[in-house]
Amino acid sequence: MTARIGVVLFPGSNCEHDAVEAVEKLGGQAEILWHGDRSASGVDAIILPGGFAHGDYLRPGAIARFSPIMTAVEAFARDGGPVVGICNGFQVLTEAHLLPGALQKNRGLTFLCQTVEIEVASDQSVLTSGISPGTRLRVPINHFEGNYTCDQRTLDELVGEGRVVLRYVDNPNGSVGDIAGISNPAGNVVGLMPHPERAVDPLLGSEDGAVLLRALLSVAEAVVVPADAGTTTANS
Template structure:
């Protein structure tokens, strides 16, 4: 595993949260740099973030086009080697379309674009995003999406629950997500996707600093030189 500590933040045409993610990570002392989606070399990074926005205009389906970008091939290799990968909002949609996380994100139940702050409960510490946050911790995090209604097959859901891969749940489900799921991890815990925006909850001045412990976990995983083997695998 690489010992690079810089975080690469992927930027597609239509991404719009990349600067927020860089600012939040730098606030934690973690160097971060924006990478254009056509870059197929991500070798200088110790962690990767797919930020929020509307990659490729969300045409066809959110994430459907973005997953074919050269940077996504490199991201897949990185993830398969155990590298820490985080997909936020549109980034979560991209990771499900790419098959790096199970399931899909549909239109919100109620057909409303939701832009508000919700309470989420950490459901598992078995991921690079939640390793440092005890299960049961309630966090106030902004959500900002039209397609955040998580769904997956009954088999996938049983597997997610059984393996402690559901890392974050809504306390008051805003979008109809199966199992109140706000965020999930892959089997090895090094790839995480979530609809809420931890980077927008990075200062009390912005209404909440509750995203910082999540991003700190991610930064810690990178400092350890990876995510999969080091993240606590104790399901809670």
């Protein structure tokens, strides 16, 4: 069955159509989920796209975390549904405590917009399932606050449990442990700073992002999420 991917639109998101376009190009079915809705019911996976949700006021992701849809996203994630946060979406996931750590300003205080090389560090996630660790991919980054940080204990856990999903080959932003992407313990929630949705066509300079998104689509097709997952009631 064709995987249905929900792409959350926050006020200030700006990569939602890139994500929809990429999913559809790869054979999935994509739909926009409005941040003010309380339900994500019916989708097989959720993407939190890049951009500047709620203007990035206070901190990137700090206000988006309180958008009504996030209660549904949290419920969906808890039920094992695949959730991928890209760039600003990664920041939202850390602020929502669905992933540990935080993303601070890049080392060198520079906004980075370039294609970088990343290496798959674990295949135990919905975004890297079936991709051999060590595989190198060229994917663009586009961020000011992408410098991943966490305390030593969290870092030890992430490394020890194989939850560092993607690493930079040549660290562009100062991220601890060269981390470009991490997952939760179950591997169904992934956050990454690089933009795979912007690397799905030779015209975009690289097709390597498709490798990651195809993995997500296959997982989404296979995963059976309870029909009411991501549905919240007024009381919850």
